[in-house]
Amino acid sequence: MNQYRPLPLTFERLWQFSLQHYGVREIKEACLVLQNRYKGKVNLVLLLKWLDEHELSLTEEQWLQLDNAIERTEPLLQQFRDYRRKVKPHLPDTLYRESLQFELQLERQQQADLVHCINLLDLSPRTGQPMTHVYCQKIGAQRLSQIFYSAEK
Known part of the structure; x- marks a missing residue:
């Protein structure tokens, strides 16, 4: 089989x-x-960017596994983000900064969940489009895919 795994992805590596x-x-x-x-x-697209830089790809089943990995944090993150935006004009700066820090903690948890999931997968070398391009197509944001691709090292 032509599958391989890069060095295990750690949370800290993906975060940096x-x-x-x-x-x-x-x-x-x-x-x-x-x-x-x-x-x-966003955390998913950043992970996909990491896969692109390592020239790796996902199967359709692996896409679903990654989506499931963040199923619990994504709605919470979206709701908190929307709430933070609504209350921003009414919060003192210190409280607003604390709310940003909490949102960052949710982001970190989501990345930890993605890292845990990706390390369980057998990844294949990329043979088609970059994963960021595939994702942008899936959600109807094709015009953004060039930005992620052109920023590739």
Whole structure:
């Protein structure tokens, strides 16, 4: 079988990778558009970016497994994010910063869930489109896929 696994992905490795890529203005803007306009999952797309850089791909079943891995945190994250945006004008700065920190903790938990899941999968070398491109197509955000791809190292 032509399957292999890169060094095990750790939470810290994915978190640092995500911070590095999210720090690129174009990636950050694309992630926010993906999240706000297309209801895309930013942590998932950052994991897919990691897969793209390692030239790995997912089967349809593996996509479902990753979706299931964040099934418990995604609705909570969406609800909290929406709530934080609504109350922002009414919160003192310190309280707003605390709410951002809580949201960041939810993001970290979601990434930990993704890392746990991805390490259970037998990944295959990529033979088709980058995973970020496939994801953007799945959610109707094709125009964003070029941003993720062009930012690839």
